Amino acid sequence: MSCCRGITPTSTSGDANRPPKKPGVSGPICIAAGWPARRRDSPAMGWIAVDIEFSPEWLAADLESAAERLALAGSLGWDEQISPPASPVASASPAERRPTLWTAYFAEDDAECAERVRLKIAGWDADSSAPAPFVVRRRILPEQDWMAAHRAYFQPRVISERFAVAPPWFEGPWPFAGKERLTIYPAMAFGTGTHATTQLAMRALESLDCSGRAVLDVGTGSGILAFAAVRLGAGFVAGLDLDAMALRNALENCAHNGLDGSAHFLCGPIEAVARSARFGIIIANILYANLRPLIPAMAQRLQPGDASRLILGGFLTEERDAVAADLAAAGLGVGGHLAHPN
Numbered sequence: 001m002s003c004c005r006g007i008t009p010t011s012t013s014g015d016a017n018r019p020p021k022k023p024g025v026s027g028p029i030c031i032a033a034g035w036p037a038r039r040r041d042s043p044a045m046g047w048i049a050v051d052i053e054f055s056p057e058w059l060a061a062d063l064e065s066a067a068e069r070l071a072l073a074g075s076l077g078w079d080e081q082i083s084p085p086a087s088p089v090a091s092a093s094p095a096e097r098r099p100t101l102w103t104a105y106f107a108e109d110d111a112e113c114a115e116r117v118r119l120k121i122a123g124w125d126a127d128s129s130a131p132a133p134f135v136v137r138r139r140i141l142p143e144q145d146w147m148a149a150h151r152a153y154f155q156p157r158v159i160s161e162r163f164a165v166a167p168p169w170f171e172g173p174w175p176f177a178g179k180e181r182l183t184i185y186p187a188m189a190f191g192t193g194t195h196a197t198t199q200l201a202m203r204a205l206e207s208l209d210c211s212g213r214a215v216l217d218v219g220t221g222s223g224i225l226a227f228a229a230v231r232l233g234a235g236f237v238a239g240l241d242l243d244a245m246a247l248r249n250a251l252e253n254c255a256h257n258g259l260d261g262s263a264h265f266l267c268g269p270i271e272a273v274a275r276s277a278r279f280g281i282i283i284a285n286i287l288y289a290n291l292r293p294l295i296p297a298m299a300q301r302l303q304p305g306d307a308s309r310l311i312l313g314g315f316l317t318e319e320r321d322a323v324a325a326d327l328a329a330a331g332l333g334v335g336g337h338l339a340h341p342n
Contacts, residue, residue, distance in 0.1 A: 047105050047141040050075075050114045052121065054100040057132035060316055063100060068289050069120040074113065075104040105141075114138035154186050157194065160202040163228060165193035168256050180231060183256040184222050187249040191222035191285075197313040200338045201225055201285040204311045210234045213280035216301065218270060218294060223250030223263065225283050230262045234281070237263040240273060270297045278303040285313035292326055299330040 052070075054063065070078055080102055106113035118136045122129055156166035156175055164179040167186060174181060186192045193199065205225060210232040217226040220239030229237045241247050247267045254263055266272055280303045284291055291314060302308045310332065315323060324334045 048108055048110055048113055049139050049141040050104045050106065050117050051137040051139070052102045052104065052117060053135045053137075054102070055133040056099055058100060058134070059131075061318060062131045064288075064316055064319075066102075066121055068287060070102075070104050070117065071287075073104070073116040073120040074106065074110070075117070076106060078102050078104040108140070154192060154194075156181075159193035159199050160206055160228075162206055163193075163202065163231075165224070182224060182227055182231075184224055184253050185249065185256060187222070187245070187252075191220075191224040193224055197285050198224065201283060201311055201313045202228055203338055204313075205229060205232065205281070205283065208281060208309055209307075210281065214238075214278065214303065215281045215283070216240065216273065216277075216279040216298075218282065218284040218298065219286035219290070220250055220265065221246050223253050223265070225285065226250070226263050226265075227253065227257050227259055229281070229283075230259055238273070238279075239263060239265045240270060241265075241267060242269060243267070270294050270301075273301060275300065277301050280305075280307065281309050281311070283311045283313075285311075288315035288319060288323065291315070295326050295330045295332075299327075299332050302332075 052066075054066070058066075067078070080100070104113075104117060114136055121134060121136075154167050156164055156170055158164045158176055158179055159182075162180055163182050164176040165182045165184050168183050182193065184192050191198055193202070202225065205228055210229055212233065212235040214236040215226070215229040215234045215238070217223075217229070217237070217239045220226050220241045223239050226237050226239040239247075239250055241250070244267050247265050250265050254260060254265075279301055282298050282302060284294060284298060291312060298310060302310060310327075312323065327334055
């Protein structure tokens with residue numbers, strides 16, 4: 001495994017001889033839709049936990065915007081303590097939905113965090129307030145409570161047709177016959193495999209022929225999708241993330257999976273990847289607000305040929321048309337999408 005200053009994969013045999021594609025046409029773009037990515041910092045200190053209870057009137061699109069506002073409030077990450085509504089559609093009455101509870105995490109010395117969360121969610125935009133009622137509560141979460149709870153929560157589980165994920169401390173008999181183990185330490189980086197968007201992106205990746213191909217994972221987080229690409233036979237795998245803590249976690253997970261030397265990780269924006277680099281498969285499972293401005297740069301780094309694929313995730317099914325329009329503006333076509341039932 002290496003941490004590089006720049007990534008420039010060589011052309012792989014699986015793509016080098018494919019005929020040039022028609023301008024403005026890409027192979028199928030697998031769109032994985034779901035709830036926003038959750039991130040947490042490495043628990044080297046105590047935490048302040050801010051619980052946000054959204055009333056049943058909150059719809060899926062509003063919750064998506066609220067997630068972006070948590071980041072603007074300085075949240076180091078958040079968890080869904082109670083999942084979003086099972087049927088988040090405008091036609092469903094509040095009685096048919098249930099409240100949504102999120103917990104956002106802040107450093108223990110951040111005394112004003114709860115008020116910032118309240119203001120960010122209450123001040124929806126310049127002309128309106130939050131679309132529905134919500135309640136904010138603040139509490140202290142000591143480090144030892146966090147780690148014990150998380151270890152109890154993070155148990156082996158199946159995440160795709162081929163893979164199951166487990167923490168490094170799991171040493172019992174493997175409970176999933178026929179499923180290949182991916183070992184992930186649940187630190188700050190998003191990507192333990194339990195989130196719907198990670199599982200959808202994994203399904204999309206498994207549906208492709210990765211043999212000998214160059215794969216780029218943008219916003220790699222824990223590295224789980226990059227490791228899956230290696231196991232699926234990719235010839236060159238690179239993971240990219242802006243967060244140095246995420247890259248540290250990815251390096252640790254690479255060792256846990258016995259994949260040292262099989263993947264390359266880079267801390268920086270997508271512009272840190274050479275403009276001349278070409279990848280047969282690019283994965284980006286991140287919030288759509290962060291994903292949208294990256295689409296042109298990712299399109300430029302796709303390898304020419306009808307077999308090139310871009311796997312996008314982290315947005316809602318109702319945002320599909322907007323994503324398709326952004327892809328078309330970058331000269332890419334949409335071939336299909338995957339959606340989580342909830």
